[in-house]
Amino acid sequence: MDWARCFSPGREEDLFPPLPTTSLKKFTYKKLRKATGKFNAGNRIGEDTYKGTLRRGLHINPPVADRDAPKTMEVIVRNLSRGLQPGDLPKCLNEIKKLEKISHPNLVHLVGYCAEPDRRRENRAYCFLVFDLVKNGSAHDRLLDYEKPHKPLAWERRIRIAIQTGLALEHLHEHGVMYRTFGSRCVLLDEELNVKLSYAVFPKLNVYKTIADLHKEADPTLTPESITMFLSRAPELFTSYSTTKENDVWGFGIFLCELLMGKPLSSAPDQETPVLDVLMKCFSDRSIMETSMDPRLIRGEQRFYDPATVLKMVTIAGMCLQKRPEARPSMKQINKLLDKISESKVEYVDEELESFDH
Structure with a gap:
């Protein structure tokens, strides 16, 4: 893969390619920031961890089975960006691919991820994991x-x-x-x-x-x-x-x-x-x-x-x-x-x- 083109100007969604997977959803930093109220302290539930609300994908003609489904989903957003540089993103994606394969009844479900360079600072990058919200606390x-x-x-x-x-x-x-x-x-x-x-x-x-x-x-x-x-x-x-x-x-x-x-x-x-x-x-x-x-x-x-x-x-x-x-x-x-x-x-x-x- 040509990693260099991942950092070329373009739409925010195109800054970094999605994982070659069918089960994990790729989120942008902008979407996760909005979901957590700009990482508001009131949504903080642990170290570098926030509660958030994401809108589900809306379709013009959704399947009948999906029409009564909730329009939003509550999630846990874990920030793994501290100290991360753009050159670390390929390693991040490899780690995320490993996590996708892990399944156990007593593990929280991984919904998706965010992995993209910071457009404002050349030497910084974003990496987040998004999990189902477990509502009974820790x-x-x-x-x-x-x-x-x-x-x-x-x-x-x-x-x-x-x-x-x-x-x-x-x-x-x-x-x-x-x-x-x-x-x-x-x-x-x-x-x-x-x-x-x-x-x-x-x-x-x-x-x-x-x-x-x-x-x-x-x-x-x-x-x-x-x-x-x-x-x-x-x-x-x-x-x-x-x-x-x-x-x-x-x-x-x-x-x-x-x-x-x-x-x-x-x-x-x-x-x-x-x-x-x-x-x-x-x-x-x-x-x-x-x-x-x-x-x-x-x-x-x-x-x-x-x-x-x-x-x-x-x-x-x-x-x-x-x-x-x-x-x-x-x-x-x-x-x-x-x-x-x-x-x-x-x-x-x-x-x-x-x-x-x-």
């Missing part, structure tokens, strides 16, 4: 945002979320897709609270920070959000740009802790204290376990969780949080261990059942 919202009026996740639901997330993450790893910093914001939940993992990341194309920036991030302002981001980042990422499956395994270990505790593993990040030591201290015996568990799973004397299963999940999380990347298990190994954890049941009386998501 596991982060359910677990760590106490201000939102959600019912607490029931114990059985948390086990299922852990299992579904593990399977989806293993599937991504098998296809060479890695996050670098996996966290609970990536775990979206559909109307029935099934996992729909968001996977809109191209870490190898977005290496634009310096080592000094990484060290600066190691001392965040102590807000709940920055603490969570700090802990989700594997230790090796503060000194290198490694993008490995082991990075994600660390983040999955932190996610398991959040499912149990309903809060960040530590209220004050401290690089001198290994995260694994903090985890063990929180669950060293049953009395300490009860103070560490999500308080929404406790009603007076009633404990709406299974202590034996908690200890098994803590053990798995501990394996994920080994400081040396090579000591961490693969997601395939982790999922074999999660398979052995039955969805342990706890007893609910009717009025208590109504206060949980089931």
Whole structure:
């Protein structure tokens, strides 16, 4: 393909050719900017991620089956443009082609993409992925945002979320897709609270920070959000740009802790204290376990969780949080261990059942 002609003047839609595919829709930057209200802060739902509304294609004589279909569709728009140059666009398209082939019940559906040079700045380019909107928010919202009026996740639901997330993450790893910093914001939940993992990341194309920036991030302002981001980042990422499956395994270990505790593993990040030591201290015996568990799973004397299963999940999380990347298990190994954890049941009386998501 003659990439040079892609940058010649012409209609905005012609600035970059569509992928040789029949399933993904190519969007222009102009259309995505309009869909998100010019990337309005009110539509921001995560780092470089926005909620948007797109008009469906209108036809003069649409098929009868399509005439009653909604005229708009709600989407998630993920901006992958930071630090991107026109010469990176062929790599972007190759990565998008890989993502198109990935399909799993617990992955969010990829609708389309945008990949085009910035007409105003010669050394900049745009790359966006467009996904179906998953309307029930993220596991982060359910677990760590106490201000939102959600019912607490029931114990059985948390086990299922852990299992579904593990399977989806293993599937991504098998296809060479890695996050670098996996966290609970990536775990979206559909109307029935099934996992729909968001996977809109191209870490190898977005290496634009310096080592000094990484060290600066190691001392965040102590807000709940920055603490969570700090802990989700594997230790090796503060000194290198490694993008490995082991990075994600660390983040999955932190996610398991959040499912149990309903809060960040530590209220004050401290690089001198290994995260694994903090985890063990929180669950060293049953009395300490009860103070560490999500308080929404406790009603007076009633404990709406299974202590034996908690200890098994803590053990798995501990394996994920080994400081040396090579000591961490693969997601395939982790999922074999999660398979052995039955969805342990706890007893609910009717009025208590109504206060949980089931």
